[in-house]
Amino acid sequence: MSDYARATIADVAERAGVSIATVSRVINKTGQVSAATAARVESVISELNYAPQAAARGLASRRTNTIGLILREITGEFFQPMLRGIEAGTRELGYDLLIHCTHRSPEVQSPANYPLSEHNSDGLLVFTDSLDEAEIIRLYYAQFPLVLLHRSAPPGLHIPCVTCENKSGARRLIDYLIEQRGCRRIAFLSGPDGAEDSYWREMGYRESLAAHGIPFDPRLVTLGGFDQHQGRIAVHQLLSRSVQIDAIFAGDDDTSIGVIDALKEEGLRVPEDIAVVGFDDIPLARYLTPPLTTVRAPIETAAREAVHQLVRLIRTGEADRLTLLPTELIIRRSCGAT
Amino acid sequence: MSDYARATIADVAERAGVSIATVSRVINKTGQVSAATAARVESVISELNYAPQAAARGLASRRTNTIGLILREITGEFFQPMLRGIEAGTRELGYDLLIHCTHRSPEVQSPANYPLSEHNSDGLLVFTDSLDEAEIIRLYYAQFPLVLLHRSAPPGLHIPCVTCENKSGARRLIDYLIEQRGCRRIAFLSGPDGAEDSYWREMGYRESLAAHGIPFDPRLVTLGGFDQHQGRIAVHQLLSRSVQIDAIFAGDDDTSIGVIDALKEEGLRVPEDIAVVGFDDIPLARYLTPPLTTVRAPIETAAREAVHQLVRLIRTGEADRLTLLPTELIIRRSCGAT
DNA sequence: TTGAAAGCGCTAACAG
DNA sequence: CTGTTAGCGCTTTCAA
Numbered sequence: 231m232s233d234y235a236r237a238t239i240a241d242v243a244e245r246a247g248v249s250i251a252t253v254s255r256v257i258n259k260t261g262q263v264s265a266a267t268a269a270r271v272e273s274v275i276s277e278l279n280y281a282p283q284a285a286a287r288g289l290a291s292r293r294t295n296t297i298g299l300i301l302r303e304i305t306g307e308f309f310q311p312m313l314r315g316i317e318a319g320t321r322e323l324g325y326d327l328l329i330h331c332t333h334r335s336p337e338v339q340s341p342a343n344y345p346l347s348e349h350n351s352d353g354l355l356v357f358t359d360s361l362d363e364a365e366i367i368r369l370y371y372a373q374f375p376l377v378l379l380h381r382s383a384p385p386g387l388h389i390p391c392v393t394c395e396n397k398s399g400a401r402r403l404i405d406y407l408i409e410q411r412g413c414r415r416i417a418f419l420s421g422p423d424g425a426e427d428s429y430w431r432e433m434g435y436r437e438s439l440a441a442h443g444i445p446f447d448p449r450l451v452t453l454g455g456f457d458q459h460q461g462r463i464a465v466h467q468l469l470s471r472s473v474q475i476d477a478i479f480a481g482d483d484d485t486s487i488g489v490i491d492a493l494k495e496e497g498l499r500v501p502e503d504i505a506v507v508g509f510d511d512i513p514l515a516r517y518l519t520p521p522l523t524t525v526r527a528p529i530e531t532a533a534r535e536a537v538h539q540l541v542r543l544i545r546t547g548e549a550d551r552l553t554l555l556p557t558e559l560i561i562r563r564s565c566g567a568t
Numbered sequence: 569m570s571d572y573a574r575a576t577i578a579d580v581a582e583r584a585g586v587s588i589a590t591v592s593r594v595i596n597k598t599g600q601v602s603a604a605t606a607a608r609v610e611s612v613i614s615e616l617n618y619a620p621q622a623a624a625r626g627l628a629s630r631r632t633n634t635i636g637l638i639l640r641e642i643t644g645e646f647f648q649p650m651l652r653g654i655e656a657g658t659r660e661l662g663y664d665l666l667i668h669c670t671h672r673s674p675e676v677q678s679p680a681n682y683p684l685s686e687h688n689s690d691g692l693l694v695f696t697d698s699l700d701e702a703e704i705i706r707l708y709y710a711q712f713p714l715v716l717l718h719r720s721a722p723p724g725l726h727i728p729c730v731t732c733e734n735k736s737g738a739r740r741l742i743d744y745l746i747e748q749r750g751c752r753r754i755a756f757l758s759g760p761d762g763a764e765d766s767y768w769r770e771m772g773y774r775e776s777l778a779a780h781g782i783p784f785d786p787r788l789v790t791l792g793g794f795d796q797h798q799g800r801i802a803v804h805q806l807l808s809r810s811v812q813i814d815a816i817f818a819g820d821d822d823t824s825i826g827v828i829d830a831l832k833e834e835g836l837r838v839p840e841d842i843a844v845v846g847f848d849d850i851p852l853a854r855y856l857t858p859p860l861t862t863v864r865a866p867i868e869t870a871a872r873e874a875v876h877q878l879v880r881l882i883r884t885g886e887a888d889r890l891t892l893l894p895t896e897l898i899i900r901r902s903c904g905a906t
Numbered sequence: 907t908t909g910a911a912a913g914c915g916c917t918a919a920c921a922g
Numbered sequence: 923c924t925g926t927t928a929g930c931g932c933t934t935t936c937a938a
Contacts, residue, residue, distance in 0.1 A: 283627075
């Protein structure tokens with residue numbers, strides 16, 4: 231298929247009456263070329279529909295001009311703003327974007343099986359726990375540019391990280407519930423095992439409780455999994471413990487969806503009987519019934535910033551060690567506000 | 569950065585005591601290699617963490633093993649299931665996935681500016697109107713493998729298309745409104761200019777009206793733009809025309825969100841005063857207030873199928889001319905059902 | 907079953 | 923300011 235002879239740099243050079251080096255110079259804007267020559271070359275390029283072949287460039291220059299994004303899975307409401315931010319960042323900076331999900335490819339033992347790495351990109355964006363620590367370490371020591379999104383680096387490795395202010399966001403959220411809504415028995419649903427976002431949100435939650443003299447009660451904590459379905463399960467678990475609860479901090483908004491559904495099924499009213507709050511402010515949050523009180527995380531901005539850090543790392547060898555983006559409290563009816 | 573000497577095929581060959589041709593053969597499973605030799609090579613490969621460099625392979629083989637996806641923009645609820653399907657498809661078939669948005673890069677005149685095409689992928693998936701017809705035509709005549717997702721080919725070009733049964737889905741939806749809910753004055757909000765999905769949905773709408781002896785009234789049709797904000801505007805326009813309306817077919821679910829909001833603002837009740845129905849069944853649809861009656865479009869399946877068709881086209885030179893996926897009527901409260 | 911060798915199309919010294 | 927040339931790392935004939 232498609233063996234229509236594509237124009238090569240040599241065709242352009244010949245037609246323009248210059249050497250291929252000159253053509254290369256005008257394409258890459260490297261080195262001096264007289265305006266007249268440049269114009270002639272450019273016109274031949276568009277005449278011939280010429281586009282330099284990525285593989286040949288990559289081989290010769292040892293740069294792919296491509297950034298890889300590793301995810302576990304494209305799911306939930308979180309990804310649309312994130313991908314949007316990443317795509318915007320790569321496009322702004324002139325990079326191609328390669329996307330790969332590690333979910334459902336468990337037979338990844340040798341690095342040869344990692345479809346994204348040194349062999350096809352100039353740097354990698356790693357989302358949360360989509361890549362094992364071992365591979366991160368390997369890439370780090372191979373000096374391959376890496377930026378972590380919504381997770382921190384393994385101990386001792388200086389890998390730039392970009393994430394949101396989870397702890398202070400959660401702190402303000404719980405402060406609000408306690409101070410303005412009079413809650414004292416607040417449940418917390420944690421994210422999936424090892425999710426750092428969840429860890430910091432829990433820290434904010436605990437800090438707020440402590441600051442208000444409310445003892446931490448482990449019976450109020452259970453797994454929410456950052457997942458709608460797990461959120462439902464969590465509600466049933468909490469209720470079966472027959473402890474008093476006046477609010478549920480669902481860990482994130484996706485979980486809140488399931489939590490609200492499950493509470494309604496149990497015949498409880500939100501927020502009259504139990505308040506519910508989330509984290510992220512996904513697009514859907516304001517359309518839930520009742521609209522969800524949450525913490526707005528700048529998902530798209532964080533994603534775009536991560537690309538910028540990665541490109542800086544690729545180009546200059548340095549990047550900010552940690553980029554923490556501010557969050558904002560969004561009050562809606564699910565917490566009892568009017 | 570990252571100038572840690574990566575292992576090359578030559579390193580593997582030397583260490584294994586064979587020629588690079590043999591290494592290439594075991595990697596690509598092309599040609600006969602004795603079991604013993606193969607085993608030795610494989611062990612050296614994992615020992616050295618060797619992974620073949622995509623650029624070199626691409627240059628030598630004239631295949632990139634990459635599929636390009638062209639979108640206008642990553643926005644709305646539609647994209648998560650679509651990207652999920654595309655990613656799944658490419659991964660299943662062993663291709664890399666390159667994503668590019670054409671939105672906000674209007675200065676695309678010469679093909680050299682199209683960041684996705686013959687020069688860096690083996691084939692392209694084109695979503696709706698993300699690529700101008702001129703470029704589609706150029707690629708087609710250059711014999712470059714192309715599959716169109718949710719749009720049809722320019723006249724005369726045999727380019728495979730994958731989409732959903734928009735017309736019959738809309739037909740069943742409107743039949744239902746008329747027959748079961750007694751609606752006669754049904755407004756239709758069209759998608760953005762040139763959106764084919766919208767065109768076929770409108771055909772289904774008109775066909776249903778005609779079948780029930782209801783005259784088509786142009787005052788009941790206006791732009792919805794497949795967009796929440798435009799949906800709000802559309803409602804205000806319709807209401808200002810002071811024609812009677814008992815239902816609004818919003819064109820798609822994203823638009824329905826804005827429509828429902830706007831109706832509420834106008835003091836109208838949904839569905840008591842006006843029923844609202846959408847198309848797609850995005851995840852959010854069942855969480856709207858009231859939950860949205862809509863037509864479920866198999867977005868993820870269509871996306872995955874498109875990848876399969878494209879890979880078949882790349883490998884064999886042929887693919888199905890048209891893949892039409894069935895849709896399903898989803899009844900919820902926004903149309904007055906209980 | 908294996909090896910030698912010729913490129914693939916381009917970039918990047920190095921000359922001039 | 924422009925041209926010559928040596929590879930980049932791999933696949934793929936063609937021979938052996």
